[in-house]
Amino acid sequence: MARTIRPVRGSTASAALAALSAACAFFTHGAVAGDPTSIRDERGKSLLLPEPSRTPSGLLYEWPYEVLPPARFGGDWSYRLATEFGVLRGEGDAPQIRNYGDYRDGFVLNHFSFGLERAASAHYFDLTAGAVGRDDQHYRASFGRHGDFRGSVFFIQTPTSFTDRARTVFQGAGSGNLTLVPGLTPGNNTGAQVNAALQSASPFAIGFTRRKAGLDVDVTPDANWRFYARYAQDRKDGTRASGGASSTPGTPFAETIEPIDYKTHEVLAGIQWAGDAFQANLAYTGSFFRNGIGTLTWENPLTVGDPAVMQRGRTDLYPDNDSHNLKLDLGATLPMRGRVSGGVSWGRMTQDDDLIAPTVNSGTLGSVDLARWNSTAALSQKSADARIDTRLTHVSASFAPLRDLSLQAKWRRYEESNKTRYAAFNPQTGQSGYLGLDGAVNNIVPDNIFRAQLSSIPFECDKANHGLEGDYQLLRRTNLTLGYERENNECRYREAARTEEKRYRVGLNNRDLAWATIRLSYEHARRTGGDYNYDPNAAFYAPSASLDTPATLAQLRKYDLADREQRALNARVNFLLRSDMDLAVAGKVQSNEYGAAYGRLDERKYAFNLEWNWQPRPSASAYAHYGLERARNRMASINDDPAGYLSGDPNAGGAVYPLANRWDEESHDDTHTVGLGFRYAFGGAVLEAGYTYLYSPYRTRYSFASSGAIAGGAAAALAAGEGMPDMRFRQNTLEASLRFALDRNSALRFYYRYDRAAFEDWHYDGLPLVLGSEAVFLGAGPRSY
Numbered sequence: 001m002a003r004t005i006r007p008v009r010g011s012t013a014s015a016a017l018a019a020l021s022a023a024c025a026f027f028t029h030g031a032v033a034g035d036p037t038s039i040r041d042e043r044g045k046s047l048l049l050p051e052p053s054r055t056p057s058g059l060l061y062e063w064p065y066e067v068l069p070p071a072r073f074g075g076d077w078s079y080r081l082a083t084e085f086g087v088l089r090g091e092g093d094a095p096q097i098r099n100y101g102d103y104r105d106g107f108v109l110n111h112f113s114f115g116l117e118r119a120a121s122a123h124y125f126d127l128t129a130g131a132v133g134r135d136d137q138h139y140r141a142s143f144g145r146h147g148d149f150r151g152s153v154f155f156i157q158t159p160t161s162f163t164d165r166a167r168t169v170f171q172g173a174g175s176g177n178l179t180l181v182p183g184l185t186p187g188n189n190t191g192a193q194v195n196a197a198l199q200s201a202s203p204f205a206i207g208f209t210r211r212k213a214g215l216d217v218d219v220t221p222d223a224n225w226r227f228y229a230r231y232a233q234d235r236k237d238g239t240r241a242s243g244g245a246s247s248t249p250g251t252p253f254a255e256t257i258e259p260i261d262y263k264t265h266e267v268l269a270g271i272q273w274a275g276d277a278f279q280a281n282l283a284y285t286g287s288f289f290r291n292g293i294g295t296l297t298w299e300n301p302l303t304v305g306d307p308a309v310m311q312r313g314r315t316d317l318y319p320d321n322d323s324h325n326l327k328l329d330l331g332a333t334l335p336m337r338g339r340v341s342g343g344v345s346w347g348r349m350t351q352d353d354d355l356i357a358p359t360v361n362s363g364t365l366g367s368v369d370l371a372r373w374n375s376t377a378a379l380s381q382k383s384a385d386a387r388i389d390t391r392l393t394h395v396s397a398s399f400a401p402l403r404d405l406s407l408q409a410k411w412r413r414y415e416e417s418n419k420t421r422y423a424a425f426n427p428q429t430g431q432s433g434y435l436g437l438d439g440a441v442n443n444i445v446p447d448n449i450f451r452a453q454l455s456s457i458p459f460e461c462d463k464a465n466h467g468l469e470g471d472y473q474l475l476r477r478t479n480l481t482l483g484y485e486r487e488n489n490e491c492r493y494r495e496a497a498r499t500e501e502k503r504y505r506v507g508l509n510n511r512d513l514a515w516a517t518i519r520l521s522y523e524h525a526r527r528t529g530g531d532y533n534y535d536p537n538a539a540f541y542a543p544s545a546s547l548d549t550p551a552t553l554a555q556l557r558k559y560d561l562a563d564r565e566q567r568a569l570n571a572r573v574n575f576l577l578r579s580d581m582d583l584a585v586a587g588k589v590q591s592n593e594y595g596a597a598y599g600r601l602d603e604r605k606y607a608f609n610l611e612w613n614w615q616p617r618p619s620a621s622a623y624a625h626y627g628l629e630r631a632r633n634r635m636a637s638i639n640d641d642p643a644g645y646l647s648g649d650p651n652a653g654g655a656v657y658p659l660a661n662r663w664d665e666e667s668h669d670d671t672h673t674v675g676l677g678f679r680y681a682f683g684g685a686v687l688e689a690g691y692t693y694l695y696s697p698y699r700t701r702y703s704f705a706s707s708g709a710i711a712g713g714a715a716a717a718l719a720a721g722e723g724m725p726d727m728r729f730r731q732n733t734l735e736a737s738l739r740f741a742l743d744r745n746s747a748l749r750f751y752y753r754y755d756r757a758a759f760e761d762w763h764y765d766g767l768p769l770v771l772g773s774e775a776v777f778l779g780a781g782p783r784s785y
Helices: 191-199 713-720
Strands: 022-029 071-073 077-088 106-118 123-130 138-145 149-166 177-180 204-219 225-242 256-274 278-291 295-299 312-316 321-334 338-351 386-402 405-418 431-436 441-444 460-475 478-492 498-510 516-529 564-578 581-593 598-617 620-638 662-682 685-704 727-741 746-760
Touching (some): 204 256, 256 295, 321 386, 685 713
Parallel strands (some): 177 295
Antiparallel strands (some): 022 746, 071 077, 077 106, 106 123, 138 149, 149 204, 204 225, 225 256, 256 278, 278 321, 295 312, 321 338, 338 386, 460 478, 478 498, 498 516, 564 581, 581 598, 598 620, 727 746
8 A cells, every 4th residue: 555645735745734734625536547536446456366466575566546448539539637626724824834835725726637649649648737826836748659759848846935934134135135224234233233123023934936847858760769858947036044154253143044046957968779789878968057146245233343344244155057967878788698888977067157356345454455355356366267077987797607696797987177276366465365254354364363275175086996796596586695895085185195995795685485575784894094184285275474273183084084994784574474464674783983083983873664564455454664763973072272372283182182172972863753554445435544753852962071172161161061952853744535436537535634843952942033242043943833
């Protein structure tokens, strides 16, 4: 049976509804497999085999849906029509109601499908639509001739809602320029003044709508050739909350409203040739992103330094960029039941967006005249001129030299070439470096307090993989698999120039038992690297004019480059309790040991799933499942001591990183899911119901050697305890559907869904809109419903 009921809004079956108590009456006409009007076929999969059948891995197939014969139309044409429409009524006002779905009260055309087919010529036309006229509407039409050509067009609309209760002192939400409401002065207000202005601010919604439309064509002129092409346009319009730091280390801070005006063009074109012993595919893929609003500028609501100068802030938004990929794939049949396949692809990613000036403000800050930094004349180049080229080459081969033995070998190499170069140099002043946060941070050489980045770092990596795998048939339906894979990474301008990982795998699949199918596997991997350079990019920075501060702790290891030993055990057993009943048990344990003194120390991941499935007949079925995902993570580091900034010592236990400032943290992240449901047909009615419960707690615990390990010193250490408050998320969802058949082609359906969720997050609990003279928020955090 289906593990979820067929809801009133098929496109938003998983959307959260806020305290929703909805009752819907639907009139359904027609039935076709795959749409929400379909019903199960009481004959099962076969008249000769009345019992449910199983997949090769032993799982029960779902009972099939009944397919009604098409109606005749205009000679040798036939048609089919199915639709579901009705009235929707809901309660609840949380924004999650509108997240990915439109559940407004009123009439809803939930589903419509229409098809035409001419058997004599194999021509066809199909049209499907859902949520017609609503914010989550979708349409698709396809036409063609079976075995000859096919064309289709589609349109999908999806709403996303973050909040409907945001409040702000900004005007111009949705544009690239945010100004303060009358009564406030840019860059010169107290927290009390901002809070007073917010009292009269009206709540407003933050969110965006995604609209994606496209068309594709597929032509097969004969048995060997195929031509295909596709174009799609993806648009996003709306707003979302964004950070607006005006100083360092982060305050004063103003939560701003980022405009969303994105358009992405996606292009695909290719040609294929397929023969009995040789196949080839040549394809081009292109993606072109355009942002209708290039920058976001805002007036600072709080006082930042000199109020006569630091009045505004600005940030560059996502730049226009292009991506191209051309690939050639080849395949051929070999002796000994063998096959070889391979290919090569070339990619290019470019971005040449106009750069913005280091500051949007005017005046003088200290000895810096912002007039010589607030135009693009202060830049060494006017646009990004960024480019990264890639190449991917791969070959794989498989052979079966013996009846019970098959062998596979693979090789893959990925290469990057970063052509992006930029120098932070002001031709007007002859100085290197830059102004950060529109003038709040002075990184101009030689007056920089901390070291300043002088040019872009052209990060690039090459990755090579090769592996062998053998599969031996021990018994008629029992296989033993052994595998080996090696991965080599060579990265420029990373802490480890080379890393090597060797992975071994053994697996056992057993389907010989009459009462169960068993799948077991174990993997062991070890990653090692050469010398670890804690500061590989010193050449791209200018040292501090007055300090000798190290880049970071020398013994700190980044987890993607650190030595690592990984072990993973997977097991899945499906018990065939009866011919119509399954009990599936699955589990996974994975451990990662990084062998580092500082950074990520180790990680544990656990997963367990228990699933029961009963399908006694097409008219009745039931299921229940429980799932657990658990992650444990430990990390450690040392808080730097400013008293040692003149020493230049990067080592643990030195003046900058004294052992007394060490801290350790452990995080626990769990997710529990429970689900159960049933379907039962009686007389002319079908009752379906499902319940889902999700509980996800997150806990952090830490320890520290002394109060020097915590920002804020002894007072903060006294209040810190042993960890932040736990974060929790709970969700209960109940769905029910009752369908009455009026005749063979028509039915009336009543649908009900109740959804309840609770958030406990210390980041948002009790957070005011104005935090003294340090921060202004929108109030856009999640809330229970």
